[in-house]
Amino acid sequence: MYQYNEFDKQFVxxxxxxxxxxxxxxxxxxxxxxxFKQLRLRNGLYYQRHAYMLRVAIPYGLLxxxxxxxxxxxxxxxxxxxxxxxxxxxxxYNWPKLDDVPKILQQLADVEMHAIQTSGNCIRNxxxxxxxxxxxxxxxxxxxxxxxxxxWSTLHPExxxxxxxxxxxxxxxxxxxxxxxxxxxxxxxxKNADNVLGFEVLVGGGLGRTPYIGSVIxxxxxxxxxxxxxxxxxxxxxxxxxxxxLYKARIKILVNALxxxxxxxxxEQEWQLSQHEDDTFTQDxxxxxxxxxxxxxxxxxxxxxxxxxxxxxxxxxNQWYKSNTKPHKDSxxxxxxxxxxxxxxxxxxxxxxxMRAIADLAEQYSLGEIRSTHEQNxxxxxxxTVHLFDVWNALKPLNLAxxxxxxxxxxxxCPGLDFCSLANAGTIAIYDQIYARFDSIDYQHSLGDLxxxxxxxxxxxxxxxxxDIGILGVEKSxxxxxxxxxxxxxxxxxxxxxxxxKAIPKAEVADAxxxxxxxxVEQRNNDEETFQQVVKRTGVxxxxxxxxxxxx
Numbered sequence: 261m262y263q264y265n266e267f268d269k270q271f272v273x274x275x276x277x278x279x280x281x282x283x284x285x286x287x288x289x290x291x292x293x294x295x296f297k298q299l300r301l302r303n304g305l306y307y308q309r310h311a312y313m314l315r316v317a318i319p320y321g322l323l324x325x326x327x328x329x330x331x332x333x334x335x336x337x338x339x340x341x342x343x344x345x346x347x348x349x350x351x352x353y354n355w356p357k358l359d360d361v362p363k364i365l366q367q368l369a370d371v372e373m374h375a376i377q378t379s380g381n382c383i384r385n386x387x388x389x390x391x392x393x394x395x396x397x398x399x400x401x402x403x404x405x406x407x408x409x410x411x412w413s414t415l416h417p418e419x420x421x422x423x424x425x426x427x428x429x430x431x432x433x434x435x436x437x438x439x440x441x442x443x444x445x446x447x448x449x450x451k452n453a454d455n456v457l458g459f460e461v462l463v464g465g466g467l468g469r470t471p472y473i474g475s476v477i478x479x480x481x482x483x484x485x486x487x488x489x490x491x492x493x494x495x496x497x498x499x500x501x502x503x504x505x506l507y508k509a510r511i512k513i514l515v516n517a518l519x520x521x522x523x524x525x526x527x528e529q530e531w532q533l534s535q536h537e538d539d540t541f542t543q544d545x546x547x548x549x550x551x552x553x554x555x556x557x558x559x560x561x562x563x564x565x566x567x568x569x570x571x572x573x574x575x576x577x578n579q580w581y582k583s584n585t586k587p588h589k590d591s592x593x594x595x596x597x598x599x600x601x602x603x604x605x606x607x608x609x610x611x612x613x614x615m616r617a618i619a620d621l622a623e624q625y626s627l628g629e630i631r632s633t634h635e636q637n638x639x640x641x642x643x644x645t646v647h648l649f650d651v652w653n654a655l656k657p658l659n660l661a662x663x664x665x666x667x668x669x670x671x672x673x674c675p676g677l678d679f680c681s682l683a684n685a686g687t688i689a690i691y692d693q694i695y696a697r698f699d700s701i702d703y704q705h706s707l708g709d710l711x712x713x714x715x716x717x718x719x720x721x722x723x724x725x726x727x728d729i730g731i732l733g734v735e736k737s738x739x740x741x742x743x744x745x746x747x748x749x750x751x752x753x754x755x756x757x758x759x760x761x762k763a764i765p766k767a768e769v770a771d772a773x774x775x776x777x778x779x780x781v782e783q784r785n786n787d788e789e790t791f792q793q794v795v796k797r798t799g800v801x802x803x804x805x806x807x808x809x810x811x812x
Contacts, residue, residue, distance in 0.1 A: 261322050261324060261403075261552065261553065261629065262319070262322075262407050262549070262552045262553070263372070263552065264372040268372070269369075269372070272369045272372075272374045272376075273369055275303070275365075275374065275376060276362065276365045276366050276369050276374075279299070279300075279303050279361070279362055279365060280362035280365075280366075282296070282299045282300075283358060283359065283361065283362055286358075287358075287359070298380075301379040301380045302376070302377075302379070302380050302382075303361075303365065303375050303376065303379075304316065304317070304375030304376070304377075304378035304379050305361055305375070305379070306379060307681070308354065308679050308680055308681050309677075309678075309679060309680065309681045310355075310679070311354065311355045311356070311357075312355075312356050312357070312358055312361070313352055313353065313354050313356075313679070314352065314353045314356050314361060314364060314375060315346070315350055315351075315352045315375060315378040315379060316331070316350060316351050316352070316353070316368060316373060316374075316375050316378065317350055317373065317374055317375060317376065317377070317378050317385050318349050318350050318351060318373075318385070318632050319385060319386065319406065319407065319410050320349065320385075320386055320387060320388040320392075320402075320403055320406040320407070320410075320430075321349035321387065321388065321390050321631045321632040321633065321634075322403065322629070322630075322631055323629070323630040323631070323632065324371075324628055324629060324630075325619040325620070325622045325623040325628045325629070325630065326371055326619075326628075327371045327372070327373055328615050328616075328618060328619040328622070328630050329615070329616055329619045330367055330368070330370070330371045330373070331343055331351055331615055332612040332613075332615035332616045332619070333367070333612070334353065334364050334367055334368075335353065335611070335612045335615070336612040338353065338356050338357070338360045338363070338364055339353045339354065339355045339356060340354070340355050341611055341612050342605075342609050342610060342611045342612065343609070343610055343615070344606070344608050344609050344675065345600060345608045345609075345610060345632050345633075345636050345637075345638070346608065346636065346721075347634045347635075347636060347672060347674075347721060347722070347723055348378075348384065348385050348387060348427075348634065349385065349387050349390070349631075349632045349633065349634055350378060350385055350632070351632070352675075354675070354679055376414060376415070377413075377414060377415070379425075380425070381421055381422045381423065381424050381425055381426075382413075382419065382420050382421070382422060382425065382426065383413035383416065383419055383422075383426045383427075383428065383494075384425055384426060384427050384428075386406045386409045386410055386413070386428045386429070386430065387406075387427075387428075387429045387430075387438055387634060388402045388403060388406050388429065388430045388431065388432075388438050389402060389431050389432065389433055389436075389437040389438045390437065390631040390632065390633040390634075390639050390641075391433075391437060391586065391595055391631075391639065391641065392432060392433075393553060393555065393556075393641070394556070394588050394589060394593075394595050394641040394642060395433060395586065395587075395588070395589065395595065396587055396588070396589045397433045397434040397435055398432050398433045398434075398589070399432050399433065399434070399449055399450060399451060399457070400432040400449045400457055401432055401550070401553055402430040402431055402432035402438075402447075402449055403553045404546060404549040404550045404552070404553055405430055405432075405447070405449070405483075405486065405546075406430050407549050407552070408486070408487070408541065408545075408546060408549060409428060409430070409486075409487075409490070412487050412490075412541075413428075418491075418494075418495070418498070419491075419494050419498065422494070422497065422498055422501070423497065423498070423501035423502060423503045423509040423510075424501070424506070424509035424510045424511075425510075426444050426445075426494070426497075426511070427443050427444050427445075427466075428443060428444065428445045428446075428447065428490075429443040429445075429446050429447070430446075430447040430448075430449070431446075431447070431448050431449065432448075432449040435751065435752060436448070436750075436751045436752050436754075437751070438634070439634060439723075439726070439750040439751070439754070440462060440465075440474070441462060441465050441473050441474045441750070441754035442465040442466060442467055442471070442472075442473065442474065442723075442725075442726060442750060442754060443462075443465050443466065443474065444463070444464070444465065444466060444510065444511045444512070445461065445462065445463055445474075445490065445493060446461075446462035446463075446465055446474050447459045447460070447461060447462075447486075448460040448462070450480075452480050457483060458480040458481055458482055458483060459478075459480070459481040459483065459486060460476060460478070460479055460480065460481075461476070461477050461478040461481050461489065461493075462474035462475060462476055462477065463475060463477045463493060463511065463515055463520075463523070464511055464512045464514075464515030464516065464520070464523070465512065465754075466510055466511075466512040467720035467723060467724075467725045467726070468510070468718060468719050468720045469507055469718045469719070469720075470507075470510075470512065470513065470516075471720070471725045471756050472512045472515075472516060473754050473755070473756065474512075475515065475520040476520075477493070477520060477523065477524050477527065478524075483546070484541070484543070485535060486541070487541050488531065488534060488535040488536070488537065489527075489531055489535070491534065492527045492528075492530040492531035492534060492535070493511075493527050495530050495534075496514075496523070496526045496527050496530055497511045497514060500514055500518075500526070501513075501514050502514070555589075556590065556593065556627055556641075556642045558590050558592075559590055559592035559593060559644055560590060560591055560592030566591050566592050566645045566646075567645065568581070568645055568646065568648045568649050570648075570649045574649075576663075577649060577652055579663045579701065579705070580652055580661055580663040581648065581652075582663075583663040583664065583665050583666070583667065583705070584596060584597045584598075584599060584661070584663055584664075584665045585597070585643075585648065588641075588642065590642075591645075592644060592645055592646075593642050593643060593644055593645065594643050594644075594645050594648055595639065595640075595641050595642075595643070596626070596639065596640040596641075596643045596648070596651055597633075597637055597638075597639055597665045598618060598637060598638040598639065598640065598655065598660050599637055599660060599661070599662045599663075599664055599665055599670065600636055600637050600638060600660070601636075601637070601662060601664060601669055601670050601671060601695075602659045602660070602662050603695055603696070603699065604659055605659075606673065606675075606688045606691065607636055607671050607672065607673035607688075607691050608636030608637075608672075608673065610638070613658070614658050614659075614660060617654065617655075617658050617660075618630060618638060618640070618660070621640060621651055621654055621655075622640055625640065625642075625643045625644065625647050625650070625651055626640040626641060626642045626643050627642050629641060629642065634672075634723075635670065635672055636672055636673070637665065637670070662701075663701055663705075664701065664704060666709040666710075666711075667701075667704040667705065667707070667708075667709065667710065668694075668698050668704045668707060668710050668712060668777075669694070669695050669698060669699070669704060670711070671691055671694065671695075671711075671712045671713065671714060672711070672712075672713040672714065672722050672723050672727070673687050673688065673690075673691045673713075673714045673722055674687055674714065674715050674716050674721035674722035675687065675688070675716070675721075676688055676714075676715075676716030676733065677716055677733070677740070680716060680717070680721075682716075682717050682719060683716030683717045683733065684716060684717045684718075684733050684734050684735040684740075685716050685717070685733025685734060685735060685740035685741070685742065685766075686716065686733065686740055686766075687714045687715070687716045687722060687731075687733060689766070690714055690731060690733070690742065690766070690769050691714060693769055693770045694712065694769065694770050694773055696770075697770040697773070697774065698770075698773075698774075698777075707777065707780070707781070707791075708787065708788075708790065709790065710728050710729075710790075710791050711727045711728045711729070712727055712728065712729045712730075712731065712773070713726065713727030713729075713730050713731070713748075714730075714731040714732075714733075715730075715731070715732050715733065716733045717732075717733065718732070720732075723750065724745065724748075724757070725745065725748050725756050725757055726748040726749055726750040726754065726755070726756065726757065727745070727748050727757060728746070728747065728748065728749070728757075728790075728791040728792055728795075729744065729745075729746060729757075729773065729776060729791075730744065730745035730746070730748055730757045731743075731744060731769065732744075732745070734763055736763065739765075739766075740766045741763035741764065741765060741766065742763055742764055742765075742766065742769050743759065743760075743762075743763045744759070744760040744761075744764070744772060744776075744807075745757030745758060745759050745760060746758055746760055746776070746791075746795050746800050746803055747791070747792050747795030747796060747800070748792075749792050753792065755792065755796075758795070758799075758800050759800075760776075760800055760803060760804055760807065761804050761807070761808055762808075764807075772807050775803075775806045775807045776803050776806070776807060778806065779802050779803045779806045780794055780803075782802075783798050783802055
């Protein structure tokens, strides 16, 4: 993984010192609330319903065991003993005291981490496939390119005050596990007919109040032009994006207003003027970055698939193996997905004890490396198959071995009204309600892969638009109600869910989900037909009839 050089260390340390001085000035009354707000947001510090919240950047979701242990220590020393992993592959602390934040930032800097640009109208944390460098369907490891974008975008003087926040995702695999089609810019590494590597560039995707699937602006961009082309897109957005209306300021609104062809023409005009201006990116430099993400040492030269003996003798382990592990490009290794969805914690939460234990497992079995996912889980990417049973046994007492990855209870959930000052309704209680109703692992596996995604407001931090079943909390006369959407998807076949009908009361959400699932089982042609495929084939009407006829 990328290691800070001396410039990186000095840069981050200077930012820590700077913010420490700003907190002192605020406490002394030398900065008013509005002045301080802009400064704290530039360092990832929000004020939520009850306390400050600090969002820490995890670039492209990659952590070392040392870094995860430090995050655990911060949770113990300055929070309530846990952290919350987000859909941006970051981690949030919900209860830090203001005077402690400079100390937290210092502890982050000590392990080459920071909170810069996790908030504000700037380029946010660049995300990618959490299985990068390990999965077999990969064309090119996207992480060096993510690191290049991170270095280019951090405090970029021209793009540090955009009309609105800006999000970039990169994938290098045949299967899109980075949701590139619902980002402001999505980048897909692929090879053309001449077997030459390049980027398909998508623009104008996003969720929130007005969701859009991104459009292809350039089907094949040569890698050496990546930064200048990104700059051209951002310049057009910076110049023409709306700043008069918070809800119409994202690039997706501009692209939709102009049309992709007109927007492309503007970008091409800008790019022709500037495509040769940036000479900081050279082939030698990208090769240096690639060297920081080496392939794991190969454990086996065999072409056969290695499997642990216990999958034949232990049914519970077999179930976890099938659900929570994936094939590695080295048949002697396996990718382990650690579920942060259980019946005792909010989705995405990890306690200090759990984080330390995962760090130990990563050090012992996975080359000291951990990844966070936008599904709010963690990954041990390089586990030798001979040690999978040991890893499973270590995760069980920590309540981290629930075999539900990709299944119904592997829900994406934003913090909702319990924490967020923007939320209209609670989400954690809905998660608990659904989890309690469908706790049967056998039932979940009988349904196959199925995603439920829950947001507490139209900002869609829970990605409800692209869930098989999306749940959006709304407020009606001071009460919490919930709108349902069906058939969304964030992968290769990206689609926005279709609204089912009128909102339902909080107490009836699990009942409605049960009727939706019953309809799915009735309507599918066979066990292989996915929820999205059924909704695409039948529409929402059969589901609507079941939910609202019974409700009436």
